Amino acid sequence: MLENNREKITQLIQNESIYSPLNDEKIAESLSIYRETVTGIRKELNIPNSRERKKQNIQLAIQTIKQSNPQITTGQLLDKLSEEGFQVSRNYIADLINNTVNINKKPDRPQAPLAGPKITDFSKLTGFDGSLTKNIQQAKAAMLYPPFGLPTLIIGDSGTGKSMFAECMYQYAVNQKVLAANAPFVALNCADYGDNPQLLLSILYGHKKGAFTGADQDTEGLVERAHKGILFLDEIHRLPPKGQEILFSILDKGQFRRLGEGNMTRKTQVFFIGATTENIESSFLLTFRRRIPMIIELPPLKERPVREKAQLIYDFFQEEANRTKCRILVNRKILSSFTIKEYPGNIGQLKSEIQVTCANAYVEKINSGKNEIIIDFSELLYNTLFQNIERNSAIAFQDALFVPLNTTKTQQKYPIFEDIYVKVEKKYQELKKMNISTVEIEKIIWNFILNNFDLIRAGAEARTLPLTELKYLVGDSISRMTDSFYAVIRQQYPDLSINEKVLVYLAIHLDEALKRIKQNQEIVNPNILHIKESFKNEFELALQLAEQVEKQENIRLPEGEIGFIAIYIKEMLQFTNKKNEVEIITVCHGKIASEMIAIVNHLMGVNFPIAVDMPFNENPAKTFKKVVEIAKTFEKDTGILFFVDMGSLANIGEIVHNQTGLKTRTIDRVDIVSVMEAVRKVYIADDRSEEILDDVYYDLIHPRHLCSMISIDHSYKKPVILCTCLTGRGIALKIKELLAEYYPDLKTMVLSVMDEELKQKINIINQQYNILAIIGTINPRIHNINFIPFETDFSKDKKMLVDYLVKQQKGNSLKKILDEDFIFLHSKYKNKQEVLEAIGSALFNKGYIKSEFLQSLFTREEMSSTCFKNGIAIPHGLPVFVERSAIVFVQLQQPIEWDGQKNKVVLICLPAIKSNDVDVINEMFRILKDKTRVDQLLKAADQHAFIETLCSP
Numbered sequence: 001m002l003e004n005n006r007e008k009i010t011q012l013i014q015n016e017s018i019y020s021p022l023n024d025e026k027i028a029e030s031l032s033i034y035r036e037t038v039t040g041i042r043k044e045l046n047i048p049n050s051r052e053r054k055k056q057n058i059q060l061a062i063q064t065i066k067q068s069n070p071q072i073t074t075g076q077l078l079d080k081l082s083e084e085g086f087q088v089s090r091n092y093i094a095d096l097i098n099n100t101v102n103i104n105k106k107p108d109r110p111q112a113p114l115a116g117p118k119i120t121d122f123s124k125l126t127g128f129d130g131s132l133t134k135n136i137q138q139a140k141a142a143m144l145y146p147p148f149g150l151p152t153l154i155i156g157d158s159g160t161g162k163s164m165f166a167e168c169m170y171q172y173a174v175n176q177k178v179l180a181a182n183a184p185f186v187a188l189n190c191a192d193y194g195d196n197p198q199l200l201l202s203i204l205y206g207h208k209k210g211a212f213t214g215a216d217q218d219t220e221g222l223v224e225r226a227h228k229g230i231l232f233l234d235e236i237h238r239l240p241p242k243g244q245e246i247l248f249s250i251l252d253k254g255q256f257r258r259l260g261e262g263n264m265t266r267k268t269q270v271f272f273i274g275a276t277t278e279n280i281e282s283s284f285l286l287t288f289r290r291r292i293p294m295i296i297e298l299p300p301l302k303e304r305p306v307r308e309k310a311q312l313i314y315d316f317f318q319e320e321a322n323r324t325k326c327r328i329l330v331n332r333k334i335l336s337s338f339t340i341k342e343y344p345g346n347i348g349q350l351k352s353e354i355q356v357t358c359a360n361a362y363v364e365k366i367n368s369g370k371n372e373i374i375i376d377f378s379e380l381l382y383n384t385l386f387q388n389i390e391r392n393s394a395i396a397f398q399d400a401l402f403v404p405l406n407t408t409k410t411q412q413k414y415p416i417f418e419d420i421y422v423k424v425e426k427k428y429q430e431l432k433k434m435n436i437s438t439v440e441i442e443k444i445i446w447n448f449i450l451n452n453f454d455l456i457r458a459g460a461e462a463r464t465l466p467l468t469e470l471k472y473l474v475g476d477s478i479s480r481m482t483d484s485f486y487a488v489i490r491q492q493y494p495d496l497s498i499n500e501k502v503l504v505y506l507a508i509h510l511d512e513a514l515k516r517i518k519q520n521q522e523i524v525n526p527n528i529l530h531i532k533e534s535f536k537n538e539f540e541l542a543l544q545l546a547e548q549v550e551k552q553e554n555i556r557l558p559e560g561e562i563g564f565i566a567i568y569i570k571e572m573l574q575f576t577n578k579k580n581e582v583e584i585i586t587v588c589h590g591k592i593a594s595e596m597i598a599i600v601n602h603l604m605g606v607n608f609p610i611a612v613d614m615p616f617n618e619n620p621a622k623t624f625k626k627v628v629e630i631a632k633t634f635e636k637d638t639g640i641l642f643f644v645d646m647g648s649l650a651n652i653g654e655i656v657h658n659q660t661g662l663k664t665r666t667i668d669r670v671d672i673v674s675v676m677e678a679v680r681k682v683y684i685a686d687d688r689s690e691e692i693l694d695d696v697y698y699d700l701i702h703p704r705h706l707c708s709m710i711s712i713d714h715s716y717k718k719p720v721i722l723c724t725c726l727t728g729r730g731i732a733l734k735i736k737e738l739l740a741e742y743y744p745d746l747k748t749m750v751l752s753v754m755d756e757e758l759k760q761k762i763n764i765i766n767q768q769y770n771i772l773a774i775i776g777t778i779n780p781r782i783h784n785i786n787f788i789p790f791e792t793d794f795s796k797d798k799k800m801l802v803d804y805l806v807k808q809q810k811g812n813s814l815k816k817i818l819d820e821d822f823i824f825l826h827s828k829y830k831n832k833q834e835v836l837e838a839i840g841s842a843l844f845n846k847g848y849i850k851s852e853f854l855q856s857l858f859t860r861e862e863m864s865s866t867c868f869k870n871g872i873a874i875p876h877g878l879p880v881f882v883e884r885s886a887i888v889f890v891q892l893q894q895p896i897e898w899d900g901q902k903n904k905v906v907l908i909c910l911p912a913i914k915s916n917d918v919d920v921i922n923e924m925f926r927i928l929k930d931k932t933r934v935d936q937l938l939k940a941a942d943q944h945a946f947i948e949t950l951c952s953p
């Protein structure tokens with residue numbers, strides 16, 4: 001979920017208006033998450049806050065304006081900026097200019113050279129850490145070989161990236177200081193002069209005046225220009241024998257003669273790189289093969305792993321977005337079709353087809369007047385580009401939006417699934433950073449691996465790929481191997497339905513595994529012993545596949561790897577259609593349903609409960625219609641279990657049943673634990689049972705389960721967790737310690753279950769605190785208090801449950817609404833009118849209220865006094881005119897008269913609260929009634945302290 005939020009936040013920020021960047025609050029609101037989450041993620045990603053981003057945008061605009069008009073005055077600059085759409089004051093601009101280190105001026109002194117390589121070398125090649133690793137090692141060796149490198153021949157089909165590879169070699173040599181920073185890179189394509197070998201030789205080696213007709217002056221050749229640099233000859237097999245001879249003399253002795261020169265020999269020293277599309281065995285290359293020691297063979301596109309293909313496609317679309325400076329939206333079907341199409345012209349052809357596609361869509365963009373290029377699935381595109389390709393047949397992509405960037409290469413990773421290795425490795429590194437013990441890490445990773453397979457099973461990440469197309473993803477050899485392995489399994493388990501989707505994953509995984517083994521990368525599988533014991537049959541099958549791999553590829557798979565294969569096999573064989581037997585739909589007012597289901601999905605690694613949110617002002621009939629439409633998409637024997645929160649929604653099951661004939665059951669209480677319980681029961685239900693829906697339903701409404709339902713205290717008391725064990729001296733202390741680690745600010749208390757006064761003690765604590773839960777070994781069965789059993793550890797789902805309880809505390813909602821920008825301390829307003837106008841415009845300008853709010857505020861003031869006690873006034877307007885809830889506090893330096901009745905006030909509190917946040921008001925009244933607290937508020941040193949005082953328990 002966090003990863004998801006990161007992406008969403010980055011996208012929102014990338015797409016925000018440069019004139020009014022989104023603040024954290026706005027982002028939080030549009031993603032329905034906490035502002036703190038946004039702030040945390042933003043800081044983690046090193047993204048400045050909205051004010052800073054706006055400042056940077058303005059600085060950039062000033063820079064551009066000043067470039068075309070260096071003498072521009074501040075006033076003119078201000079006009080220009082506001083013409084462009086920036087709303088800023090003259091002072092702000094003046095400040096900005098003063099504080100900006102001469103953006104236009106060149107540095108006075110030459111700058112110290114930056115440490116490390118300035119230009120990227122091989123890392124800009126897609127596949128630098130994958131299919132090109134070996135090639136790159138060869139290239140580095142060739143460039144570093146003393147005294148002046150090894151002559152190198154790059155072989156590969158057209159468009160495999162030979163020229164680009166040669167350029168990277170050059171950059172590498174410069175970075176390594178083998179070549180000077182200004183060393184020449186001289187390239188020539190011999191095929192361009194195929195019809196005129198004489199001309200080719202003269203261009204390459206130069207000629208003496210009169211050497212041939214038309215040679216009217218001495219001319220230097222490219223080999224001289226390439227002195228102390230790189231000479232790159234493309235299509236080298238087109239170099240005529242005479243040319244080859246001269247070239248070898250240069251490579252062997254550094255000597256040559258210009259055409260027509262007698263005895264005089266010239267000297268040049270070049271790094272030589274040749275390239276050719278010819279087959280290495282061809283007779284054209286015979287001489288080169290003998291004389292050129294380093295041969296680098298680039299793989300054709302079809303032999304590259306699918307993730308590299310996908311990355312190339314992403315990069316090329318990104319390049320087009322940068323080039324056209326337009327956002328490009330690409331339909332996922334188009335992305336996947338690009339991945340499975342075969343390209344005889346390799347990367348070059350893929351790139352140019354993407355360019356053509358964008359160019360066509362660009363024309364449409366101009367015609368339609370839209371401001372982004374939309375590349376959608378269309379018959380035309382299919383007929384011209386993807387004629388022989390089955391639609392919908394590739395791995396899962398999401399629609400992608402490419403936003404123009406200034407850089408040439410994007411860091412964006414394509415959002416197809418990642419291999420289990422990559423995931424496990426990432427997780428492993430994450431956990432290591434958290435200083436968790438190895439045993440614990442292994443346990444977590446094991447769970448993580450299993451969850452991952454659950455995801456595959458639930459089909460969260462991939463659509464079915466027909467086996468016939470597997471070869472496009474993993475190449476012929478692995479595809480054939482998987483195919484025959486499939487036949488073996490079929491034979492052994494004729495009655496089982498096999499999940500072919502997992503077979504596809506297995507093939508992709510195998511592809512990745514072989515690649516890793518070839519590159520000597522480690523395979524981490526911590527639970528091999530466990531796998532061998534628990535999945536004996538699967539492990540046997542995995543061994544069979546491993547033997548096949550060894551025979552065919554001559555690679556021995558390590559045991560850890562065979563363990564992974566065993567889990568894939570287990571998943572493949574366990575496949576049933578169980579998940580469609582019962583669907584779970586949660587329908588609630590507001591956004592509760594989607595928030596809750598997001599947590600359930602996250603905790604349980606599933607994706608099948610469906611959330612339907614019902615906005616508070618929506619007519620229930622509309623929601624019913626929505627749900628009926630969803631239900632119509634289910635198979636006819638599916639049962640539906642509804643969880644609803646209140647009111648008319650309780651009839652939803654009946655309505656859906658009447659309109660679709662599907663069997664339904666409705667539980668009219670919804671809480672996260674019951675939904676999780678339902679998910680688990682549906683998941684593990686015996687699919688031969690006809691009555692899964694009823695089994696799950698009655699199990700859930702049975703009183704036995706009621707006690708496990710989660711209870712949330714809606715008061716604002718300080719939260720506490722009670723840690724219990726038999727004596728209060730053993731496990732309870734361990735629980736306390738663990739909690740202190742996870743929640744350093746949370747109060748915990750230790751109690752003994754043997755204590756005869758346990759219940760009374762808990763009662764007393766309950767009056768003073770909000771007991772979030774009792775965690776312990778024995779359930780003391782206290783009515784309305786959650787009990788979380790603790791066995792030997794604090795497992796992931798329990799931790800998440802506590803996280804959830806902590807997050808649900810009411811104190812957080814008040815804190816969420818308060819904003820330091822709306823706390824005005826030591827203000828000098830002289831009368832009520834002034835204060836209300838100032839607060840009103842602050843709220844209005846920031847989009848919290850509609851203008852009618854102000855009217856309702858003043859009308860209310862005329863009706864009767866809004867003076868509260870303790871020198872506080874609480875003016876207020878109508879909630880319907882509130883766009884976003886906020887509370888404004890103004891603390892005055894001097895008391896002012898408020899209502900013509902000689903009531904003086906020194907603190908003004910203006911709630912602008914939407915009707916569904918109304919409980920915040922109750923909390924606010926509770927606080928403002930408390931004289932001691934108000935005194936503390938009046939003494940608060942700054943806005944932060946003010947908020948802390950307000951929210952303290």
Ligand SMILES: Nc1ncnc2c1ncn2[C@@H]1O[C@H](COP(=O)(O)OP(=O)(O)OP(=O)(O)O)[C@@H](O)[C@H]1O
Nearest residue numbers: 124125126157158159160161162163164347348351
């Ligand atoms: N590994 C790579 N990563 C990213 N882009 C690549 C890669 N390889 C090639 N390209 C891009 O593909 C296009 C074709 O590459 P290049 O011209 O180097 O191929 P080539 O093998 O020299 O082709 P030809 O033999 O037809 O001259 C170029 O635009 C290049 O930028």
